[in-house]
Amino acid sequence: MSAKTVDKIATAVIIALAGLIVLIMAGLLGFILVRGLGHISFDFLTSPPETIKEGGGIGPQLFNSLFLLVLTMMITIPLGIGAGVYMSEYAKPGKITDFIRLIVEVLSSFPSIVVGLFGLLVLVNLFGFGFSLFSGALALTIFNLPLMVRITEQGLASVPLAQKEASLALGLSKWKTIQSVMLPIAMPIILTGTILAAGRVFGEAAALLFTAGMSSPRLDFSNWNPLSPTSPLNPFRPAETLAVHIWKINSEGLAPDAPEIAAGASAVLILTVLVFNLLARWLGRVMLKKFTATK
Amino acid sequence: MAQSGGRKKIQPHIIEEWTGKIYASFCIVLLVVTIFSMVYYVATKGLSTFFQNGIALSEIFGSTNWKPDGEPAVFGALPFIFGSFSTSILAALIAAPLGICAALFMVEIMPKFGKKYLQPVIELLAGIPSVVYGFVGLSVIVPFYRDIFPGQGLGILAGATVLSIMILPTITSIATDALAALPPGLKEGSYALGATRWQTLSRTVLPTTMPALLTGVVLGMARAFGEALAVQMVIGNAPHIPRSLFESTSTLTSVITLSMGNTVMGTTQNNVLWTLALILMLMTFVFVFIVRWLERRAKR
Amino acid sequence: MKKSMLLVLTLVLSLTLAACGQNNNAAQNNTAGTNGGTTDEASASNGGGNATASDLSGSILAVGSSALQPLVDQVSKKFMDQNPNVSIQVQGGGSGTGLTQVSGGQADIGNSDVFAEEKLEAAQAGELVDHQVAVVAMAAVVNPDITVDDLTKDQLVEIFTGKVTNWKDLGGPDQKIQIVNRPSSSGTRATFEKYALGTKTEDLQGSIQEDSSGTVKKLVGETPGAIGYLALSYLDDSVKVVKYNSVEATEENVANGTYPVWAYEHMYTKGEPNEVVKAFLDYMVSPDVQSDNGDVVELGYIPISKMQVKRDVDGNITK
Numbered sequence: 009m010s011a012k013t014v015d016k017i018a019t020a021v022i023i024a025l026a027g028l029i030v031l032i033m034a035g036l037l038g039f040i041l042v043r044g045l046g047h048i049s050f051d052f053l054t055s056p057p058e059t060i061k062e063g064g065g066i067g068p069q070l071f072n073s074l075f076l077l078v079l080t081m082m083i084t085i086p087l088g089i090g091a092g093v094y095m096s097e098y099a100k101p102g103k104i105t106d107f108i109r110l111i112v113e114v115l116s117s118f119p120s121i122v123v124g125l126f127g128l129l130v131l132v133n134l135f136g137f138g139f140s141l142f143s144g145a146l147a148l149t150i151f152n153l154p155l156m157v158r159i160t161e162q163g164l165a166s167v168p169l170a171q172k173e174a175s176l177a178l179g180l181s182k183w184k185t186i187q188s189v190m191l192p193i194a195m196p197i198i199l200t201g202t203i204l205a206a207g208r209v210f211g212e213a214a215a216l217l218f219t220a221g222m223s224s225p226r227l228d229f230s231n232w233n234p235l236s237p238t239s240p241l242n243p244f245r246p247a248e249t250l251a252v253h254i255w256k257i258n259s260e261g262l263a264p265d266a267p268e269i270a271a272g273a274s275a276v277l278i279l280t281v282l283v284f285n286l287l288a289r290w291l292g293r294v295m296l297k298k299f300t301a302t303k
Numbered sequence: 304m305a306q307s308g309g310r311k312k313i314q315p316h317i318i319e320e321w322t323g324k325i326y327a328s329f330c331i332v333l334l335v336v337t338i339f340s341m342v343y344y345v346a347t348k349g350l351s352t353f354f355q356n357g358i359a360l361s362e363i364f365g366s367t368n369w370k371p372d373g374e375p376a377v378f379g380a381l382p383f384i385f386g387s388f389s390t391s392i393l394a395a396l397i398a399a400p401l402g403i404c405a406a407l408f409m410v411e412i413m414p415k416f417g418k419k420y421l422q423p424v425i426e427l428l429a430g431i432p433s434v435v436y437g438f439v440g441l442s443v444i445v446p447f448y449r450d451i452f453p454g455q456g457l458g459i460l461a462g463a464t465v466l467s468i469m470i471l472p473t474i475t476s477i478a479t480d481a482l483a484a485l486p487p488g489l490k491e492g493s494y495a496l497g498a499t500r501w502q503t504l505s506r507t508v509l510p511t512t513m514p515a516l517l518t519g520v521v522l523g524m525a526r527a528f529g530e531a532l533a534v535q536m537v538i539g540n541a542p543h544i545p546r547s548l549f550e551s552t553s554t555l556t557s558v559i560t561l562s563m564g565n566t567v568m569g570t571t572q573n574n575v576l577w578t579l580a581l582i583l584m585l586m587t588f589v590f591v592f593i594v595r596w597l598e599r600r601a602k603r
Numbered sequence: 604m605k606k607s608m609l610l611v612l613t614l615v616l617s618l619t620l621a622a623c624g625q626n627n628n629a630a631q632n633n634t635a636g637t638n639g640g641t642t643d644e645a646s647a648s649n650g651g652g653n654a655t656a657s658d659l660s661g662s663i664l665a666v667g668s669s670a671l672q673p674l675v676d677q678v679s680k681k682f683m684d685q686n687p688n689v690s691i692q693v694q695g696g697g698s699g700t701g702l703t704q705v706s707g708g709q710a711d712i713g714n715s716d717v718f719a720e721e722k723l724e725a726a727q728a729g730e731l732v733d734h735q736v737a738v739v740a741m742a743a744v745v746n747p748d749i750t751v752d753d754l755t756k757d758q759l760v761e762i763f764t765g766k767v768t769n770w771k772d773l774g775g776p777d778q779k780i781q782i783v784n785r786p787s788s789s790g791t792r793a794t795f796e797k798y799a800l801g802t803k804t805e806d807l808q809g810s811i812q813e814d815s816s817g818t819v820k821k822l823v824g825e826t827p828g829a830i831g832y833l834a835l836s837y838l839d840d841s842v843k844v845v846k847y848n849s850v851e852a853t854e855e856n857v858a859n860g861t862y863p864v865w866a867y868e869h870m871y872t873k874g875e876p877n878e879v880v881k882a883f884l885d886y887m888v889s890p891d892v893q894s895d896n897g898d899v900v901e902l903g904y905i906p907i908s909k910m911q912v913k914r915d916v917d918g919n920i921t922k
Contacts, residue, residue: 011498011499011501011502012499014499014501014502015499015500015501015502018500018501018504018505019412019500019501021404022404022407022408022412023408023412025400025401025404025405025408026404026405026408026409026417026421028401029401029405029421029424029425029471030420030421030424032468033424033425033427033428036428036431036439036468037427039439039443040435040439086330087330087333087334088330089330090326090327090329090330090331091327091330091331091333091334093323093327093330094327094328094330094331095331097327098324098327098328099331108331108334108335110591110595111334111335111338112334113591113594113595114338114587114588114591115334115337115338117522117525117526117529117587117590117591118341118529118584118587119528119529119530119531119556119583119584119587120529120530120531121529121531121556121559121560121580121583122341122345122529122580122583122584122587123341125345125559125563125577125580126341126344126345129344129345129348130340130344132709133568133704133707133709136709138664138709139666139694139696150337150341153334153337154334157334180316181316181317181319181320181323182320182323182324183319183320183322183323183324184316184319184320184323186323187323204426204430207430208430210432211430211431211432211433211434211435212432213432213433213434213532214433214531214532214560217560218563221694221695221696222669222672222694222695222696223672223676223692223693223694223695245692246692246694251432251434252434254432254434254435254438255434255532256695257817258434258438258536258815258817258818259814259815259816259817259818260669260670260672260673260695260815260816260817261817262673262836262837262902262903264839266817270438274434274435274438277432277435278431278435281427281430281431281432282427282430284430285423285426285427285430289423369806370787370805370806371787371788372787372788372803373803373805441818441821446825449825449826455781455809455811455826456826457811457822536818539811539812540786540811540812540813541806541807541808541809541810541811541812542806542812543806543807543808543809545808545809546808546809550808550809551809551810551811551812553812558786561786561788561812561814562786562787562788562814563697563699563700564669564695564696564697564698564699564700564814565697565698565699565786565788565789565790565814566699566722566788567699567702567703567706567722567723568699568703568707569703570722572788573699
């Protein structure tokens, strides 16, 4: 066989396999959306679930997912950026820095179930936070921190050296330079990364089974006092997120329309992740444009 | 913060600098403390099986007999270890060629189309929750295998199929980065010598990027190894080493999710599950070390 | 030297900060738990239009069995409507988790499918007070294509121990038997083995194990030749129910003791319950909940008040 024929065959194989991936993806998305979209309605998105009757919704679960996301990000972002700044600006090359880098790497590939079990042991039982949004948010923070650190490092590394040096030469302290010069420049990268990380939080279930719990107490959406147990804003109440809800009704659902609810909830979950992805891309583009235009 | 401002009158920008430095260090220390306490707690729990309950190490790692309720109770974890390795290795074997081909397609063959359509599609795959994968696996893949192959449909192959789709994004994105980072001179030289695209790819590009590609595969395997819910739904969960790819078996993660809630903390049954979690954690270290080793080779 | 000093300083500072953070959170947690019910909800309307709104107040945490969770969850909502100052949280997590948490004091009530004595050490179990709130019965179910509709105890034992592997030996079609079991730690499996089989069984090679009733139902319904067991509340047309020793699994047969495969649903408290918990547990067994159109029946359990037979931990039955 001539080299040309081999080349053609190889190219065809590569294109075919790439096509196969698109096909799998399309099939997967199609399957979930076709089964689920029909069930999505305003009512479905806002009403509470029913135990045995038909027509239950996913309102509280959707709210819990979003609220948990906000809580997690409120803890993750400051800590992650701080740690990222340390790694990229303050850490001196050496054994300790190498070691920390190794640790961050290990943490990022920890199985989610191990994080969940640790959460159960330490956050839920030892610290007494109970099955709560707060425990869940802390467990998810453990997951997202390494990601956030890496994103921040990447962002800071993309800042042109000249800009950093100019700022330092003007007599600004290093921290001020990081704060007012470097972080704003790195923002598009950090923001895009953060949104993608947020998508991961949204879909996580294994770790939350053991920390945020599998039930949602009665919520009173007119009560916005974060200390009241029925307030949706109370971080110390147990909360079932959308992903956990799908897991639960798949396994123990008594409602006659449980498969439809699972399908609908899956579709909602996927659509949300899709929105996150699009948002990240759009925001990244917009911010890049803004920064390159002002430069 | 107050400590550092104690001695003399200190310039505001120095205080500011200290605040920043301390804050950044605080974050990193917190990170380190977290992981150490994680290792500590899981390890103490997991090791108590051996010290407190007096189960022999050789029993956990040497026996295929899992009878936590039996008289006497036997805790052989070999079937789970076998299940975890076989599903994650098989998943990597399925996903690696697919992922690397997708990366080649995106970087070498049709960069424009690839960047615009294939990459977002693959990124979206990464965002799909594992619960949904398990749900689709149980409703589509398991019945499919049940109809075509002898057996129950559930088992290693079903688990590996679901996992391979889940780890595809990891492998693809790392492979894409590696291929894109290749100096253009290398390829151009090969083309200038009259090599076809495939010759260039197979003799120059792939060998040079091999360690980086393998890094992606290992990271994918690590993810597959630790995945819990999706696998548990399609693997069948019998505590035995299966006789075929289509027979019910268990992984480390599936047995933990299945039994953790049913056992009481502090009992031997429960402690053994923590031992399995400890094994999972140690495997993460092994995977990270392999990745490090590969990365060092890639740099050379 | 200077650098190491700095490092130590940072460490100390961060640790104190971390400690402070925890204290704060814990304190906040406490206030949320104890005060929340009295201050905030009192100002809310005395919901449900209930004339005899009681002055009970406090919060209850019930954790455990996922089989019992739907019932406790639903009843707790009704109870909270009548006692607006009480807040009840119901968590799943499994019987083991429930017993762990109630015995460790993290939960007020531990929901369990099994007697505490079967899971806990005798000393720990002795501290717990049993409140039986309902009965759940289980039936063997098979794939709808299997023509067998009655299995004796011996036949079931033969199936679940792997002595019989084909339905034709039991008068059914020529089809391999596929067991869909529960994990050995499961309370449902313990009940089924104790009262339907009368013996513990080993996990057979090739048997499927699922912890959740939904998955068991799905797999039994779809897999040719499958057999499993489900609580009565999960039964529907996708699976076929077989009689046990020619007795049908009905509420009546369970209540008069002719159908033996059932278990109590327990709600354990550590020591005698406090006033609020007691009121809730009393409500669980009140006619409001247990009557023919109450929640227990609605959710497919059997009311404890209907039972004409009683059973103790060792399985001894008394009329």
